[in-house]
Amino acid sequence: MRKIVILGAGYAGLRAMKELHKEAGLQITLINRDLYHYEATELHTVAAGTKAPADIIFDLESSIPEGVDFRSGTVNKIDVETQCVYLEDENIPIAYDYLIVALGFESEDFGIKGAAQYALPLANLADAFAIRTHLEQRLARFNDSRDENDLSIVVCGAGITGIELVGELVYRMPEWVAQHKLPADKIRITCLDAMPAILPMFDAELSRYAIAHLADRGVSFQTSSAIDEVTATGVRSGERVFPAHTIIWTTGVRGSHVVANSGFAQKRNRVAVEPSLSLKGHPEVFFIGDVSAVADPGSGHVYPTTAQISVAQATHAALNLKAQIAGKPMTDFTFKSRGTVCSLGPLLGIAQIGADGSMKLEGRKVAAIKKLINDTEILEVSSIGNMISHAD
Structure with a gap:
């Protein structure tokens, strides 16, 4: 043997x-x-609270066939x-x-000063739940603190993970505003990236659609903004400081x-x-x-x-x-790619399908494609039973 x-x-x-x-x-x-597998591509949904941890995990025991020895x-x-x-x-x-x-x-924090200490990474299930807990606590605290930084969120990194997280946040924010009776006009979501363009892996028209959708909901994009330092109260890029009490790290x-x-x-x-x-x-x-x-x-x-x-x-x-x-x-x-998808919250997204990306999609139809991709990934690594159990 x-x-x-x-x-x-x-x-x-x-x-x-x-x-x-x-x-x-x-x-x-x-x-x-761990004793479970989690869908790493769905961590942003747990971080924003649009899904619970149980929605993106399954026990490894249910995926390990007879004859395979599993050791935790x-x-x-x-x-x-x-x-x-x-x-x-x-x-x-x-x-x-x-x-x-x-x-x-x-x-990966690239050795940037304060990033490891003050920014919240999004690399595993525990990270995602920690972000959700931290964010909800800061928002709930505003009515006592009256500190507008409690209403400010900085997402460091505008790759697909960062954009998908921002999409979930703007979808969830009206619920938080109503729950805690927050001033909606004081909410600030800022997305920083060192690159000059947002989502350059997509067709320019699709990228513009994504940016416009999020900007219309109050997101401020700051491109060509390399991060120099993270503190307990904000992020510094060159001479500019972006104040926030919630700093989320998705840069790499x-x-x-x-x-x-x-x-x-x-x-x-x-x-x-x-x-x-x-x-x-x-x-x-x-x-x-x-x-x-x-x-x-x-x-x-x-x-x-x-x-x-x-x-x-x-x-x-x-x-x-x-x-x-x-x-x-x-x-x-x-490797031949099946395409690339970026969600903009649970109901919308952008996608380029096929190895050449010739099929370009935007809007609500992409949410169904994203769901199909998630189901396919579960089936590829686990069982049809786990795929069905994760159906919405």
Whole structure:
């Protein structure tokens, strides 16, 4: 029996397990810190309170097939020379013949002064719930404090995560205003980004639609605004200060810190792998998802970290692992996008569908597409039962 160890039960880890578990002669161990899987693409909905945590999670037990050994634990280190994985608070390492590293992402603050201390990251379920709790407490406090900074929100980062979060916030804000009897004209939502354009990955017309929709609801966009410092009362960009008591950090992500702790050559905890997705010099080790840096053979650019790409990498890594066992050559990873979607709250969005993005959509019809994408992602990594249980 060949020992296969999979680290992480996000989109990539669960998909790899699903692809491998029916293969004869494999002893599969899945290791994850939590007892549940959460839809990382839906964290912004929990942060804004439009969904509860239970709406975007399912127990791992319901997704792990018979014959797969699940272990709840925190990975501390990987040693590819001895082919062992070390867990925190456990003295006995876990040996493997083949390893799939799918440990996911962490928030990246780029060393900006005060960001780690004062900004609220959005990188996992606990982060999302902490944002919701903090925001609701600040809004509720205004009637006693009369401090307008309690009504001010700064979202750092205008990528898809930041824009989707802003969309949820403007959708939810009327409910908060009515609940706490807040002065609606005093609410401030500011979105800062160092880049000169908002949502440049979309067609310009779609980007304009998204910006106009959010700006009409009071969102202030500040582009070409690199963040220099975060404090307890605001964000500084050059000579400008944007005051707020709620500062949310969506500027970027990096791979798991376990990558650097294990001594791998990396950049932002992402390992540059071979086209087969295996580690150079160690074909028995695969890095997929947010901890891998894979170059698009067409453009030479590293693929972004998305759930869609993570699932595709997991499928390919599993095929290459099986090819190795069978004594067959591995193949290079290639990727064709199914498209890109950005929600603007639960009812609206923008989308470019297809590998060439030729189908361009905006408005309410995109909400249905977003739901279909979420359902498909659950089905790709779990079961139809979990997909149905997460239907709205």
